Amino acid sequence: MxxxxxxxxxxxTERARHPRSSHGPRPHLDHIMARAMCAHAMEESTDTMEGIMRVVLTCLPTPAPFSTSHGSLSSSAGGGGGSGGGGDDRISRLPGALLSNIVSRLPARDAARTAVLSTRWRRVWASTPLVLDDVDLLDIPDEDLRRGHSHRVDLAAAASRVTRVLTSHRGPYLCVHLTCCNMATHWPMLSYWLSLLAANGVQDLVFANRPYPLDLPLPVDILRIPSLRSLYLAFWTFPGIPGGARGPHVFPHLRELGLCFISIDAQDLDGLLQCSPVLETLALVSNSYSPxxxxxxxxxxxxxxxxxxxxxxxxxxxxxxxxxxxxxxxxxxxxxxxxxxxxxxxxxxxxxxxxxxxxxxxxxxxxxxxxxxxxxxxxxxxxxxxxxxxxxxxxxxxxxxxxxxxxxxxxxxxxxxxxxxxxxxxxxxxxxxxxxxxxxxxxxxxxxxxxxxxxxxxxxxxxxxxxxxxxxxxxxxxxxxxxxxxxxxxxxxxxxxxxxxxxxxxxxxxxxxxxxxxxxxxxxxxxxxxxxxxxxxxxxxxx
Structure with missing residues (x-):
């Protein structure tokens, strides 16, 4: 029984001005209208642009190897710092590989700050594979950013700090998540950032515009980072794949691809699949008729x-x-x-x-x-x-x-x-x-x-x-x-x-x-x- x-x-709202790209045309008005209709049709929690941002941000992968942006580093046996703990600095005596592992698990800003502890710590951060989430570079609660509260983000500060971290770290780059920068206002920096990411072999990349204008063209330099294993793009117009950038050599190691609120046509999506000979996961998030x-x-x-x-x-x-x-x-x-x-x-x-x-x-x-x-x-x-x-x-x-x-x-x-x-x-x-x-x-x-x-x-x-x-x-x-x-x-x-x-x-x-x-x-x-x-x-x- x-x-x-x-x-x-x-x-x-108002759409912001942005540089025109020579890599592809602006999307047809149909794409923008379709997106507006999609936003209206979503349930109450996602009927605004911030609602769509919440959907996208919650779908983005968590930066590895740490899953939280809250952590601390104490150098004394008793848990106190050098100024108040009074204990011996035993952490600094650990093997270099273990110190590197510790630093890799800290948010980027805290990891960089370890360089001031001593000459040895300076070498540790500079040689540890970079894990950068620009959320950790800002002075607002992580939860607010994940919920899409764009008005609380100091976009200029975010971009400036990203540049400082990328230029001061000699690589390699393990994981870089950029979700707090208005890419249109920092357009001249994008090619520089992407060249650094390519030169330092970044494996895991989230590259999101935050989020206006909605039709900002994605820099074609993104197709020149062959080291990628995971790539998530958000709030861009795909520029089209140039003939010279086609083939399995473009993303020979890419296993995960996420396209979030992206304007892309069927031909370019097919091209991305053909450029990724070992791809295992394809995610299309908050896209409306594109393709x-x-x-x-x-x-x-x-x-x-x-x-x-x-x-x-x-x-x-x-x-x-x-x-x-x-x-x-x-x-x-x-x-x-x-x-x-x-x-x-x-x-x-x-x-x-x-x-x-x-x-x-x-x-x-x-x-x-x-x-x-x-x-x-x-x-x-x-x-x-x-x-x-x-x-x-x-x-x-x-x-x-x-x-x-x-x-x-x-x-x-x-x-x-x-x-x-x-x-x-x-x-x-x-x-x-x-x-x-x-x-x-x-x-x-x-x-x-x-x-x-x-x-x-x-x-x-x-x-x-x-x-x-x-x-x-x-x-x-x-x-x-x-x-x-x-x-x-x-x-x-x-x-x-x-x-x-x-x-x-x-x-x-x-x-x-x-x-x-x-x-x-x-x-x-x-x-x-x-x-x-x-x-x-x-x-x-x-x-």
Missing amino acids: PTLVAAGGMRA AHIRVRSRTLRCVLFWMSLAQEIALVVAPRLDRLILWKTFMGFPGEIFCRTRVKIGYATELRVLGYLEPRMHELEIGNTTIEAGTKMSSDKTVPSVKILALKVRFGIRNEAKLLPVFLRCFPNVETLHVMSDDAHDPTGKLNLKFWHDVGPIECLHSHVNKVVFHMFRGERSELAFLKFILERAEALQKIVVVLANRDQAWVDEMRAKLRPLAMAKRASENPTLLIVALEGGSAWSFHRASDLSVNDPFDYC
């Missing part, structure tokens, strides 16, 4: 993230090593009831294992050359047998959307873990009851393979309960159901537990005990970093 278990809570048609051609990519963005089409043309395609909040609603759907085309992607969130109202699924819709007769050439983890997001209150659930499930016959997120329907058009699900024909993945189902954002609606009963009755290999509530209020939790309790006695197809877990929605658990982490087997599972 199924067991009902209650789990604890988990919560998760409108995303065609993935890469024999090395393992992860593609389309995060809070818009496009007419995402096509996996040739991606034989692709493990996961993550689609999160691909917005479709605009002022004036203008709607956009994204066509998701799965071509040659034989290793695709993780896919989601597919949404019937936002995504039109195409497999091979067949558009999947209600009434499509299934055959082997219309399925993706490699997918083992599938995530779907559906409005159960919209009948035509909910009816596509079994259609989508038939496209992935070997799914083992199924995630279903219930989305709120503000204008319901007819809900599906248990009779509808009784009449649904065979679904191979439920019959033979699905052993875990996670139902996110449960609201206690009859249509949701009907779907859960359908799963219990059809999933013969089912071992666990996890129900994640949409509200953490205790009265709500008690009410939802009462509604779910009858499922413990419901008819079931599986001979194994089914564990029904009631958990509280964790808003911070599902994140860009979890979705992009290839070491996480199931990026949707945080329960």
Whole structure:
């Protein structure tokens, strides 16, 4: 008999002038209008430019090797400094390699200050691979910067301090994150910075304009840094790839590429992929119709993230090593009831294992050359047998959307873990009851393979309960159901537990005990970093 278990809570303007670039034209007005529409369509937390900045900044990688900009260095055994501790300077006696390791873990400003301790410390900082995050060069809380509070940033001071650090350190550069500089006002310095980054072999680079003007052209010198392993670009217009800068020699070591609020056309995106022969992760964050048609051609990519963005089409043309395609909040609603759907085309992607969130109202699924819709007769050439983890997001209150659930499930016959997120329907058009699900024909993945189902954002609606009963009755290999509530209020939790309790006695197809877990929605658990982490087997599972 199924067991009902209650789990604890988990919560998760004006455009500035800028230099014209000879490397490419300004973007067409359509790009800027599309971005404005995208911002309007985002949920309340992201309906301003600062909101978009928050999205982008939270998706940027953390500078290595330290994960916090708060630290201290004490040179005495008792914890006091040279002026107040009174103890022996034992740290300075440590081997040079260990001192270098210590300095590398300090924020850049503190690391540079160690040079005044002694001649030996001066040599340590100068020879330690540079880890620079310009957030650490400013006198405001790190949290304010990460939240996109641009008005609190002294942009001139940030740029000046970046220049001092880059010119005073002899390299190599391990990691440089520049997110606090208005690049338009410091345009003459950009080529100099990029030349230093290239000369000193920077491996991990975040290069963000903060953030006006929105159509500032990215310096083409960025294509002359072959040492890069990770590159994130934010708030730029891509200048186009010159003919001489094409080929696998451009980014021979690049494994991770993030394009955040970038204006780029399909040809240049394809060129970037061809310039990166070992690329594993491609992230498109807060981009709106730029490019409108995303065609993935890469024999090395393992992860593609389309995060809070818009496009007419995402096509996996040739991606034989692709493990996961993550689609999160691909917005479709605009002022004036203008709607956009994204066509998701799965071509040659034989290793695709993780896919989601597919949404019937936002995504039109195409497999091979067949558009999947209600009434499509299934055959082997219309399925993706490699997918083992599938995530779907559906409005159960919209009948035509909910009816596509079994259609989508038939496209992935070997799914083992199924995630279903219930989305709120503000204008319901007819809900599906248990009779509808009784009449649904065979679904191979439920019959033979699905052993875990996670139902996110449960609201206690009859249509949701009907779907859960359908799963219990059809999933013969089912071992666990996890129900994640949409509200953490205790009265709500008690009410939802009462509604779910009858499922413990419901008819079931599986001979194994089914564990029904009631958990509280964790808003911070599902994140860009979890979705992009290839070491996480199931990026949707945080329960």
